[in-house]
Amino acid sequence: MAGDRDADPQGSEATASTDGRSARIAGWLAAARRGDDAARERLFDACRSYVDLAARYHLQRRLRAKVDASDIVQQSLLEAHRGFDRFAGESPGEWLAWLKRIVVHNAYDEAKRYRGTAKRDAGREVPLDGRGDAAEAWAFDPASSEPSPSQHAVRWEEEVRLAAALEHLPEDHRDIILLRNLERLPFEEVAKRMGRSAGACRMLWMRAIAGLREQLGESTPDA
Amino acid sequence: MxxxxxxxxxxxxxxxxxxxxxxxxxxxxxxxxxxxxxxxxxxxxxxxxxxxxxxxxxxxxxxxxxGEGEAEPAAALPRVFGPYELLAELGRGGMGVVYRARHVSLGRDVAVKFLAGGVCASGEQRRRFLAEARLAARIRHPRIVSIHDAGDRDGQLWCAMDLVDGDDLAALLRDGPLPVAEAVHLVVEVARAVHHLHTSGILHRDVKSSNILLDASRTPYLTDFGLARGDDGDATMTGTVLGTPASMSPEQAAGRVREIDARSDVYGLGTVLYEALCGTPPFGGTSAIDTLLDVLEREPLPPSHYNPAVPPLLDRVCLRCLEKAPSRRPATAAALADDLESWLAEGRIVPWNDSLANRIGRLIRRYPAAGFRLLGIAGTMAIVLLRCLANPETVGFYLPVLFGLALWGALTVLWEALGTPRRGAGMAGRRLRLSPVAAGTGVAAGSWLAAALVLTDVIFVTGLLALVDGKSGPLVAVYPLLVTAAGLWLDRRLVRVVTCACLAAHLTLQIAAPGPVVWHVALIFDVLMLCTAAITDFQIGRIRLPRAATR
Incomplete structure (x- = not known):
């Protein structure tokens, strides 16, 4: 996939498609809420990379190690599917925030399981269907600096576009952007996690950002 | 690079x-x-x-x-929330996050809880939450955490309540059970508090050890009632199962919301008493579904099994609270408190009607794998005995059959005994329970014992069929029965192992046992058996959600 895009010297096709996708999310969301299953499929498809990124971020952040997040991506999408009727918001911003809440909830559970601090399953609050999960993912945390849904709404297009572009990067590029830009770790820490020197990480990071800009169609090498 | x-x-x-x-x-x-x-x-x-x-x-x-779930570093506190200054995070979980907070103008410390479901909550849910908070704010009881204030800010539902300095009971019990008298005292206090809620028209719905806070002197305080269920109204309408499986009453676990009443909270008190006495909740499967099925179908081991210091009378009081049918539980929380108090004071309890059928039913539900096999084996033996009585010259022919059936029953009991946690084992033996469901999700020892049990079935069935020359008669129907029965463990591997064993046994029987073989009939039978296995397998796949299956 990434290879195809690389063959495109302008890198503009990928950009156009991700842009188009995000612009259509609002339409799909509205149609899906009216019960259009095909639109719902497309909506989920378009948000998959966002969910994937959020899942990696939250799991990795909790476990402080690189882990396979595909389980919680699956689980979260499944729950979102099943709980879709419960989603009460209307804007894509609210939609993404809702998706993220489900991811955070699952990452929380998964991290607990990984660390073995889930004392006994029996003692946990276990919601038994997707609706429950979605309901339990809570919305407002006064200790977090998250913007309110309305602030969030302004940026969602950019977020989806970036998440999609990141997905097309090579693995190590994506990893380092996740650590440095999203987790905001200093390079000393990034180096420890990646098992490379800080200098090498910095170089890798710079190339990763260059690659991302290319994905986004920001840089045209000769311009 | x-x-x-x-x-x-x-x-x-x-x-x-x-x-x-x-x-x-x-x-x-x-x-x-x-x-x-x-x-x-x-x-x-x-x-x-x-x-x-x-x-x-x-x-x-x-x-x-x-964003949410990613608390800022603790240094970022205090933050101001309305009239409160948030001082420290006390805990967080699926239901929300709780802060220690100070009412700025009053200088009083409280706990502020931000509930789940904020922005998603519908207007109706918010209205109900606030109505419930109003109701709850009227509750004044020395053993109940009072609600001072509640509200809805930017779609986030929150409430402020008494701050109890100390851990909850669940945390305390992680170190092991309480002394018997202390456990009983504690549950008496909590039961009185629950009864007070009931008389005020509030059902707690989630009485469990982690909702019982203990202060420094280990005085219990009940918390999280009513509005603990932020979206409870919704649950009431749709029968959504939400809560903690291990302490959920069967009617809640089954989603029979119309049946939830004071006696559901009595059940919750029973789980608290059980946990306080044993250090482990009555049911604890390896996944939520296993636990739920246990709650619905199984009888817990008596508390004295885990803690030999528990006397039989107390066993009975505790198990009575955990009865599946609400009508068999103490009618009110006060009745339970009275019972426990009279046990404390005089070592006696008010007797109640417990029929023999009830007791046998409980015994079988406690050890279902052995129980139902013994029922089947005993029924077969009874028929064979009647046949012998009717026709005495067949005794010689049927004696080995009877002997085989008896041996099979004895082995079944042996496997079940091996799969039951040792007496006084506390939590350590918990995961080993053999009977269906508890052993389900690939806990090694439990699975091996389950496999031993069902393979014993296959061997004895085959041997007995050979004895009675039943290879082409209707008795071979017992093989698909075994396949279906193996499905009760909700473990696909087990079903596959048993299916292969049954196929092999059936074919061996055809070849080795005397008498003509009608091959096409035998093979059709095998195909039908495979179909049975496929259906069982499919059903397990339906029940085990993707997440559960990977663990």
Whole structure:
């Protein structure tokens, strides 16, 4: 996939498609809420990379190690599917925030399981269907600096576009952007996690950002 | 470092004059929100220009993707929330997050809880929450955590309540059970509090050890009633199962919401008593579904099994609270408290009617794997005995059959005994329970014992069929029965193992046992058996959600 895009010297096709996708999310969301299953499929498809990124971020952040997040991506999408009727918001911003809440909830559970601090399953609050999960993912945390849904709404297009572009990067590029830009770790820490020197990480990071800009169609090498 | 696979060969490295350190410095300034440093760097290194949009975008993404569940460092507190100053996080979980907070003008410390389901909650749910909070705020009881204030801010439902300095009962019990008298005292206090709620028209619905807070002197306080269920109204309408399986009453676990009443809370009190006496809840499967099925179908081991210090009478009081049918439980929480108090004072309890059928039913539900097998074996033996009585010359023929059936029954009991946690084992033996469901999700020892049990079935069935020359008669129907029965463990591997064993046994029987073989009939039978196995397998797949299956 990434290879195809690389063959495109302008890198503009990928950009156009991700842009188009995000612009259509609002339409799909509205149609899906009216019960259009095909639109719902497309909506989920378009948000998959966002969910994937959020899942990696939250799991990795909790476990402080690189882990396979595909389980919680699956689980979260499944729950979102099943709980879709419960989603009460209307804007894509609210939609993404809702998706993220489900991811955070699952990452929380998964991290607990990984660390073995889930004392006994029996003692946990276990919601038994997707609706429950979605309901339990809570919305407002006064200790977090998250913007309110309305602030969030302004940026969602950019977020989806970036998440999609990141997905097309090579693995190590994506990893380092996740650590440095999203987790905001200093390079000393990034180096420890990646098992490379800080200098090498910095170089890798710079190339990763260059690659991302290319994905986004920001840089045209000769311009 | 390896070459970048995505770099097109025709693209030279960009802006070679920009060192990575500068770019990193810019990002650090951006992340710190240091706009002066940003501007300075940008002025000093114009080459940064084209990179900034991407870095800013990523930083926005970082903020968006983080958010709830990612508490700011503790240093970021205190924060002001309405009249409260949030001092420290006390805990967080699926239901929300709780802060220690100080009412600024009153100088009083309280616990402020932010509930789940905030923005998603419908207007109706919010209205109900606030109505419930109003009701709850009227509750005044020395053993109940009072609600002082509640509200809805930007769609977030919150409430402020008494602060209890100390851990909850669940945390205390992780170190082991309480002394019997203390456990009983504690449950008496909590039961009185629950009864007070009931007389005020509130059902707690989630009485469990983690909702019982203990202060420094280990005085219990009941918390999280009524509005603990932020979206309870919804649950009431749709029968959504939400809560803690291990302490959920059967009617809640089954989603029979109309049946939930005071006696559901009595059940919850029973689980608290059980846990306080044993250090382990009555049911604890390896996944939520296993636990739920246990709650619905199984009888717990008596508390004295885990804690030999528990006397039989107390066993009975505790198990009575955990009866599946609400009508068999104490009618009110006060009745339970009275019972426990009279046991404490005089060592006696008010007797109640417990029929023999009830007791046998409980015994079988406690050991279902052996129980139901013994029922089947005993029924078969009874029929064989009647046949012998009717026709005495067949005794010689049937004696080995009877002997085989008896041996089979004895082995079944042996396996079940091996699968039951040792007496006084406390929590250690918990995961070993053999009977269906508890052993389900691949807990090694439990699975092996389950496999031993069902393979014993296959061997004895085959031997007995050979004895009675039943290879082409209707008795072979017992093989599909075994396959279906193996499905009760909800373990696909077990079903597959048993299916293979049954197929092998059936074919061996055809070849080895005397008498003509009608091969096409035998093979059709095998195909039908495979169909049975496939259906069983499919049903297990339906029940085990993807997440459960991977564990």
């Amino acid at each position: 390896r070459d970048l696979p995505h770099s097109p060969p025709q693209a030279p490295p960009e802006e070679p004059d920009l060192p990575a350190e500068i770019l990193d410095g810019y990002l650090s300034a951006l992340q710190k929100g240091d706009q002066a440093a940003e501007a300075e760097l940008l002025a000093a290194h114009p080459a940064l220009g084209p990179w900034t949009a991407c870095l800013r975008g990523l930083d926005g993404l970082a903020a968006a993707i983080a």
